[in-house]
Amino acid sequence: MARTAHTSLWQRWAQDDQLRMILIFVPPAILVFTVFVMMPMLQAGFFAPWKWSGYGPAPWAMNETTQTTFGRWVGDRNFERMLGHSAFRQAVWNSGLVIAVSLLVQLPLALALALMIYRTSRANTVFRLIFFLPYILAEVATGLIFAFALDGNYGLSAWLSQLVGLEEAWFPLAERPWAYYSILAVLVWKYFGFHMMIYIAGLQSINSELLESAEIDGATSWQKAWYIKIPLIWPAITVSIFYSVLGALQVFDLVMPMTAGGPSNSSHTLVSYLYNFGFIRLDVGFGSAVGVFLFVTGVVFALAYRNTVQRGQ
Amino acid sequence: MSRMFTWADAARIIVLLAVSFLILMPIAAAVLGGFKTNGELRVSPFGLPEVWHLQFYGEILGGRRFWVYLGNSFFISIMTVGLTLVLGSMCAFAFAQTRFFGSRFLFGYLLLGLMFPVAAAIMPLFLTVRDLGLLDTAWGVILPQVAFGLAFSIMFFRTFFKEMPSELFDAARVDGCSYIRFYFTFTLPLSTPILATIAVFVFVQSWNNYLLPLIMLNDREGYTWTLGAMDFRGEYAAEWNRTLAFVSATLAPAVVFFLAAQKYIVSGLTGGAVKG
Amino acid sequence: MAEVRMTNINKSFGAVEVIPDLSLTIPDGSFSVLVGPSGCGKSTLLRMIAGLEDVSAGEIHIAGEDVTGAKPSDRGIAMVFQSYALYPHMSVRQNIGFGLKLAKTPKDEINRRVGEAAEILQLGPLLDRKPRQLSGGQRQRVAIGRSIVRKPKVFLFDEPLSNLDAALRTQMRVELAELHAKLNATMIYVTHDQVEAMTMADQIVIMKDGIIQQVGRPMELYNAPQNPFVAGFIGSPRMNLIEGRIAEARKSKILGIRPEHIDVSPDAGEWEGRLRYVEHLGSDTVAYVDSEAAGRITVRLPGEVAISTGDAVFLTPRANNIHLFRADGTVERA
Numbered sequence: 001m002a003r004t005a006h007t008s009l010w011q012r013w014a015q016d017d018q019l020r021m022i023l024i025f026v027p028p029a030i031l032v033f034t035v036f037v038m039m040p041m042l043q044a045g046f047f048a049p050w051k052w053s054g055y056g057p058a059p060w061a062m063n064e065t066t067q068t069t070f071g072r073w074v075g076d077r078n079f080e081r082m083l084g085h086s087a088f089r090q091a092v093w094n095s096g097l098v099i100a101v102s103l104l105v106q107l108p109l110a111l112a113l114a115l116m117i118y119r120t121s122r123a124n125t126v127f128r129l130i131f132f133l134p135y136i137l138a139e140v141a142t143g144l145i146f147a148f149a150l151d152g153n154y155g156l157s158a159w160l161s162q163l164v165g166l167e168e169a170w171f172p173l174a175e176r177p178w179a180y181y182s183i184l185a186v187l188v189w190k191y192f193g194f195h196m197m198i199y200i201a202g203l204q205s206i207n208s209e210l211l212e213s214a215e216i217d218g219a220t221s222w223q224k225a226w227y228i229k230i231p232l233i234w235p236a237i238t239v240s241i242f243y244s245v246l247g248a249l250q251v252f253d254l255v256m257p258m259t260a261g262g263p264s265n266s267s268h269t270l271v272s273y274l275y276n277f278g279f280i281r282l283d284v285g286f287g288s289a290v291g292v293f294l295f296v297t298g299v300v301f302a303l304a305y306r307n308t309v310q311r312g313q
Numbered sequence: 314m315s316r317m318f319t320w321a322d323a324a325r326i327i328v329l330l331a332v333s334f335l336i337l338m339p340i341a342a343a344v345l346g347g348f349k350t351n352g353e354l355r356v357s358p359f360g361l362p363e364v365w366h367l368q369f370y371g372e373i374l375g376g377r378r379f380w381v382y383l384g385n386s387f388f389i390s391i392m393t394v395g396l397t398l399v400l401g402s403m404c405a406f407a408f409a410q411t412r413f414f415g416s417r418f419l420f421g422y423l424l425l426g427l428m429f430p431v432a433a434a435i436m437p438l439f440l441t442v443r444d445l446g447l448l449d450t451a452w453g454v455i456l457p458q459v460a461f462g463l464a465f466s467i468m469f470f471r472t473f474f475k476e477m478p479s480e481l482f483d484a485a486r487v488d489g490c491s492y493i494r495f496y497f498t499f500t501l502p503l504s505t506p507i508l509a510t511i512a513v514f515v516f517v518q519s520w521n522n523y524l525l526p527l528i529m530l531n532d533r534e535g536y537t538w539t540l541g542a543m544d545f546r547g548e549y550a551a552e553w554n555r556t557l558a559f560v561s562a563t564l565a566p567a568v569v570f571f572l573a574a575q576k577y578i579v580s581g582l583t584g585g586a587v588k589g
Numbered sequence: 590m591a592e593v594r595m596t597n598i599n600k601s602f603g604a605v606e607v608i609p610d611l612s613l614t615i616p617d618g619s620f621s622v623l624v625g626p627s628g629c630g631k632s633t634l635l636r637m638i639a640g641l642e643d644v645s646a647g648e649i650h651i652a653g654e655d656v657t658g659a660k661p662s663d664r665g666i667a668m669v670f671q672s673y674a675l676y677p678h679m680s681v682r683q684n685i686g687f688g689l690k691l692a693k694t695p696k697d698e699i700n701r702r703v704g705e706a707a708e709i710l711q712l713g714p715l716l717d718r719k720p721r722q723l724s725g726g727q728r729q730r731v732a733i734g735r736s737i738v739r740k741p742k743v744f745l746f747d748e749p750l751s752n753l754d755a756a757l758r759t760q761m762r763v764e765l766a767e768l769h770a771k772l773n774a775t776m777i778y779v780t781h782d783q784v785e786a787m788t789m790a791d792q793i794v795i796m797k798d799g800i801i802q803q804v805g806r807p808m809e810l811y812n813a814p815q816n817p818f819v820a821g822f823i824g825s826p827r828m829n830l831i832e833g834r835i836a837e838a839r840k841s842k843i844l845g846i847r848p849e850h851i852d853v854s855p856d857a858g859e860w861e862g863r864l865r866y867v868e869h870l871g872s873d874t875v876a877y878v879d880s881e882a883a884g885r886i887t888v889r890l891p892g893e894v895a896i897s898t899g900d901a902v903f904l905t906p907r908a909n910n911i912h913l914f915r916a917d918g919t920v921e922r923a
Binding site: 207209210212213214215216217218219223227228231232234 | 639640641660661662663666667668670671672674676677678687688691692735739
Binding site: 018020021022024025026028029030032033035036037038039040041043044047054057113116117127129130131132133134136137138139140141144145146147148149151153154155156159189246249250252253256257270271274275278284287288291292294295298299302303 | 321325329332333335339342343346354358400401404407419422423425427430431434436438439443444456459461492496521542546568575578
């Protein structure tokens, strides 16, 4: 019995080239994805109720020499601590601000500029390239450049301070709430071009006869934008909202060169909070608890969004 | 209907020029700042340098560290791109061409990766990489980057492969071509646009990545340029001109790359984004 | 009076001159069809009348008023596009009423006029659907409804039937003709299909390379084409255009004879030839004959004729249906 099964498997391997392809092509990707994405995600859930420095194979494993587990079970205390921590609440608020600024400032700006330059012309191509340039720059490089520009001894703020005649130069990055507002402004600077390109793609795919028809119907440029163009690129807009919310949850690289979370933890985002209070202090359980919060927020948003705003697309 | 130059046109051009100025000014200030002495930088942060001091750029470009950082970043980015393309396109090919037991489930499983914020699992990921002995190696950055890029690339590849005419595959099957052979002789060569687009995006993301290298790399010899730039900033805290020179020196490859690859960047945004 | 008059129109895209110099009058209340091969400038001309395309030089008058620089919405025109250009996110009702809404027409006035248009086109039950829920023919009617509701002086149609299948196209031809009779408005219709032109038009304008080749009633164009291009364009199967000895014998450059104006006999006739191929259509029989004297000739015989490939035949053109095109551009008909 076993023997026939064995040979038939071999036969199938030899004869069925589709099966062979699947067995060679699929597992590597699944393996890498599982080991480096899914497993860590799951582990974060398991580690969250422990106090653990990361030493040893797992917090619940027994240490032969001390006869105790490597970590200490703390239940929901990591979450309690996190939710009670003012810096965490500030980070949640800050991440929320990123979303608000994206939706209220960045996306409308991107849409307005897209409407201005979506048509094909040489000048528009140049503007498009310029507006998209910040998206290509590394966050770290962007952050350093703006850390310079907003340094009270040097860049823009020094110049402004002199202009207004301040006795002492203004250091926006060292002053709350301006430190975080500066980060928000730089986020808009860096990412509006990305959303603008999404809208341009949508606008370019509109059938030109629709716009001509609207023109014959007597629509002005504003009316064409409001009644025809924006409704027609609504799918692209929902995609860009999705990206900007999920992106807002992950802001980190810009924070480090600009403020590193300061002053007095006022400019942390969720990720920089996780890095500072979880990773730097090697508090695996606490870091995992923050990670779980981040994960749940992201997934709940993604599922809710897909099932409401993006339904039927 | 001969159109006149209207006030609306004028307003539009003023807005566009103003936005362009806001974008280009900080970048220009950084590049020019590298040519100024620190003293001049304090007095005139945005103007042209009085004297073009080449020594700050010279020291950076002439030193070894800068090139080590760039080399590390380049190796990590290239390997990330290569692995993402190979693993992603093979897997997507299987999903696009065949339906096998559990294929829908597996595809959904991979798509879950689209919703996860990378940073959420950063602590267990660090431990995983440590336990695999990959800390302080390029692979400790490469493999997680590949894993997090797979969901996106597989989704894009699968859409592209599905849009290829199925008659082509039928014709090849009739001629006796196997699946694996079809992948190498037809699918890959016909997919250069999407391969290039994904490659460009993965490359840019990897090149600019800061969080993963920060977590995984401790040894300066293994630093990527983003870590190097932050390090440099810490070292010359009082000398902005040196930091600006360092940052500007790293901008050059990014801008050149961007101009060379802009066609694929744009098509990536237009192709995938709108279809969602 | 909604006559459309174009005087010395010129249209260039950069260095490319699409329409060199064109003057044309579309009479009030006529159904005029602009027809020609693709790239002949007919759509450009229509779009210039609509105001969607600038006029490089010349003037356009609609109903006696100079509209050369006017906005499309101020010209008293309506247009039906090839793709119908229905707004996909609006219901049929909103699509039809959109122009009125932009013109700040009161709500009940909009409703009344949308209702009227819907009644004319039998769109009543479809008013609350979205365009994607409609069939091709229904979309076509909505597009027409959208133009009716504006009460324009001139209707413009840009190949409106080319996206429909053959059966529906025939049906819509009839509906459009009826609509024209009902509304009694000026209609300008662009197509590349000479059958549409012949069946619907009061006046046909044939264009080629931006130049008007001939203007006239359908049967005028059929019976008295002014040049070989018009002769070949109107009528199906195409007119036989014969060059060489036979034409020279009658002191002309090209001799034209329609396939239906040639008699076939098995034993005697002007040109001897051999049947290469026969198409039996039931109502007609189309035969392709290779002859020594005249080259390949198409012949159309009424009804079913018992001939087959390979037969030797004799062809005789009916003398009073021969068109002679001379080298100096003049035409002679027997």
